[in-house]
Amino acid sequence: MTTRTPTENDLLAYVDRQLDETQRRWVEHYLAQHPAAAKTVAGWQTDTQRLRIALTRAADVAPASDRAPPYLQPQAIRRRIQSRRQTRLALAFTLLFSLGAGGIAGWQFHDMAMGRRALPMEDAVRAYQLFSQDKTPVLDMVADNRDAMNNWLSRYFINGASPPDLDAYGFTLVGGRLMATESGPSALIVYQDRQGTRVTYYIRPHGPVGMKSGKRETRSLLAQYWSDNQYNYAMVSPLNNSSTAPVQNAVATYTAARSL
Structure with missing residues (x-):
């Protein structure tokens, strides 16, 4: 080369x-x-x-x-x-x-x-809003194959956590989109169920300091977030929705275990 x-x-x-x-x-x-x-x-x-x-x-x-x-x-x-x-x-x-x-x-x-964000993972919430409508911008990666998605994501986020497998909860992969933050590239992974409800997984570098696990409700959405040594993560999903509740519970269990 x-x-x-x-x-x-x-x-x-x-x-x-x-x-x-x-x-x-x-x-x-x-x-x-x-x-x-x-x-x-x-x-x-x-x-x-x-x-x-x-x-x-x-x-x-x-x-x-x-x-x-x-x-x-x-x-x-x-x-x-x-x-x-x-x-x-x-x-x-x-x-x-x-x-x-x-x-x-x-x-x-x-x-x-x-724009500087005062709320944790506000960029993840905004990204969800952009890609949750019926008519969405073009995705960089369109795939329902988890291995293909992991390979695409690993190009930009070395040692980043792979997107979760949500098949058991009725949500399949739709695709991914590369974006940008003040800390560097970010990526949004989109899932959808048979009713068209979408949840998203978001990853970006966290800079010098990581972020504690947590959650917040905003604009009828629930943002659940956590961090590792390199990246911040978030799962964003609609509130008061029977199809997303099991996913939210699973993420809550995962983040609680990480805090122990």
Whole structure:
């Protein structure tokens, strides 16, 4: 495998899924060794996710008129292109000085854009809300095979806990989506039962300090969360739902045992 450093075009091709298997593994190996570049690429992936969502919504609600929605007007597109060029310039700096202040400052701007969360695992709750509707954004990984899902997740979360097997509770795998947080990449795994009810498993790095096991109710949802040496986890599911209660009880038993 080549030892050259990935260029900006290589990283953009990675985000756009235009690399072959060998090139993809080469870039992922590089990102694993350069956290600042990995965070910037994760930010690009978030931008791509938002664009997909916008385009999906535009397709759902587009009127008969040929006029494009405001966010697809040429002026708006040019503003986004300009913003993306500025981000690319920042990455060029972080590739040269991945441990310098530039990389830290750049991610602080991203953190402000994402919003600081005062509630534990609020990002997991928001991710659930985004992917629990009938018409959802495209998943990065569509699979009902647990081994395939584990292999996909292990590319981004080395030694992370595998998604639970919920078949016994009537929930089967739907797929997964890679996202971003201020601590680095995160992933959401979606399950669904025959009635269309969804529960999600969420994983992200926890940074310097882990998180105690716990739970909280918010917006008719129950978020149950815990931590290990590297990652924070959460299971998010609807409250007052007979089909999700057994899953919630199982997670409660698991997290209680971890606290002993």
